Amino acid sequence: MTNIIRATGALPIGMVVSFAGNTIPDNMLFCDGATLDRVVFADLFAVIGTIYGSPTAATFMLPLMNDQIIRGADDSRGADLTDPVRTTGSKQLWATGAPTTPFVINALQNGTHVHTGENPTSGSHTHTTTTSVGGTNGNNPSRHQQFTSNEWFTGYSGTHTHTVRPSSTNDHGHGTPILTGGDTLTSPHTITMRAGIVVK
Numbered sequence: 001m002t003n004i005i006r007a008t009g010a011l012p013i014g015m016v017v018s019f020a021g022n023t024i025p026d027n028m029l030f031c032d033g034a035t036l037d038r039v040v041f042a043d044l045f046a047v048i049g050t051i052y053g054s055p056t057a058a059t060f061m062l063p064l065m066n067d068q069i070i071r072g073a074d075d076s077r078g079a080d081l082t083d084p085v086r087t088t089g090s091k092q093l094w095a096t097g098a099p100t101t102p103f104v105i106n107a108l109q110n111g112t113h114v115h116t117g118e119n120p121t122s123g124s125h126t127h128t129t130t131t132s133v134g135g136t137n138g139n140n141p142s143r144h145q146q147f148t149s150n151e152w153f154t155g156y157s158g159t160h161t162h163t164v165r166p167s168s169t170n171d172h173g174h175g176t177p178i179l180t181g182g183d184t185l186t187s188p189h190t191i192t193m194r195a196g197i198v199v200k
Contacts, residue, residue: 011198014047016063016070018193028196033064044199051089063089065195096186 011017016031024030035055038045045060053061074086086092 013043013198013200015198016065016195017198018195020193022194024194024196027198027200029062029199031063031065031195031197033066034062035059036062041199044197062197063195069190 011027017028029036033052035053036044036059038058038060041060048060048063050060052063055061068091071086071092073088
């Protein structure tokens with residue numbers, strides 16, 4: 001099969017393919033970002049030019065495919081919401097999209113927390129107290145005296161309740177820190193292979 005492909009020229013210069021092994025055919029190079037001479041690899045330079053870099057006026061670079069996933073160009077379809085005019089050879093760092101389904105938390109998931117509140121305003125009012133007054137009787141002036149008890153207490157109000165109204169708030173959200181779990185990036189299932197580019 002390889003001989004048929006080479007004989008018919010089925011793989012055009014500049015085409016990138018994946019290899020299951022570690023040895024690459026002699027008409028290809030690994031896509032490792034290497035710098036090549038524009039004269040020696042004139043045919044390849046004519047195809048990819050300086051898309052992937054040009055350290056000097058006499059050289060150009062191969063695409064660097066290590067740990068990269070190929071992304072199809074949007075071509076103005078509007079599917080690429082991040083950069084609809086992304087060009088060939090451009091790169092995107094890893095990113096994680098925001099959830100599109102709301103996350104609902106119930107009371108059992110709230111964890112330890114407190115609520116603040118206030119009593120409704122009751123207006124101007126008083127509280128009554130009861131005091132005991134005592135004295136002595138007799139003709140001796142020294143016996144004519146009164147004293148006031150030191151014991152003060154409020155009147156009994158009986159069994160009752162107080163209404164507590166929580167402080168009102170506008171629409172708001174609560175941040176929930178994730179303390180454990182997760183990985184360093186979001187990735188589908190993958191298998192590692194080497195990428196090669198046809199150079200001749």
